[in-house]
Amino acid sequence: MLTVRQPWAWAIAAGYKTIENRTWTTSHCGELGIHAGIRWDDDREDAVRFVRDTARALGHTLPHTMKDAWPLTSSGYVLAVVDLVGICDVSLHRPDISCGCGPWAIPGQAHWRLESPRVLDKPLAAKGQLQLWELDFTLEGQQFTAAEIIDTIHHALQNKEIHAIEGLLKLLAVRDPAAAQDVMDTLHLGIVLGRLNDTAKGITS
Ligand SMILES: [Zn+2]
Known part of the structure; x- marks a missing residue:
């Protein structure tokens, strides 16, 4: 599992955002659960605006309100499973070089390439963690x-x-x-x- 603050978790689960920016990399490849952290991005309004503008520019049709995007906008839940297909670390070492990872990529960070989001029928309540973590299904909602x-x-x-x-x-x-x-x-x-x-x-x- 990877804990991502909202609204970025929503953007990934909905299939808009295909790059996750991190200051670290992993050798993990393949299925990765996307867990929405319990706290939203500190710059909530700016982040929502960025998601909307960028997703629309890429040709996605977005719901009218954040409420319509429920439950993908909820906090404290595993929302979806994606495929981590690779990590671009060019910009992590050379922020001045354009790596071509697109509008979601932040210069100076590693760009985790995510594909094929599968939204869970029922989001799983869980407490987030730093780095990658394993979900203990027996503890669902009890953490x-x-x-x-x-x-x-x-x-x-x-x-x-x-x-x-x-x-x-x-x-x-x-x-x-x-x-x-x-x-x-x-x-x-x-x-x-x-x-x-x-x-x-x-x-x-
Ligand atoms: Zn890149």
């Missing part, structure tokens, strides 16, 4: 602590990733049903307070 899931829900809320929260709540419900209920109560309270706030604004303006 996160409740605190880690709650932390991620808060992160998703801050980033207005509302569609990511449902899956995280399901995961939390398996791990710690009482904590899941608490979070749902808090979310509900937040929605009610938000409405009251909007109403108050309407009255005062």
Whole structure:
């Protein structure tokens, strides 16, 4: 498995992005699981815009909204299996040389060439790791602590990733049903307070 932050994992699983940029290489060749990291790219908006612009320029038709791309835009799941067919390390050693790996390739990095993405029927919840890692299927969804899931829900809320929260709540419900209920109560309270706030604004303006 390779953990990739969103929206790049989506771009790979959907077949738009055929190069993965890494500062390291591997001798592994062949099947490679694409795991969406629990955190999104730090420059989320720029990254989404880059994926959309580059994929469209390559002739792909994209869904209208990120929600339509669900579940490929979810975090904390293995989304797809691809074939790692080779790695171009030209630019890793000589960033000044154009290696011809195309618009997804970042100069100065190794370019992992990915082909034939197969999206999983049911994404597998898993915690990401650095470097390549093996998925233990017996631990599916059990690797996160409740605190880690709650932390991620808060992160998703801050980033207005509302569609990511449902899956995280399901995961939390398996791990710690009482904590899941608490979070749902808090979310509900937040929605009610938000409405009251909007109403108050309407009255005062
Ligand atoms: Zn290259």
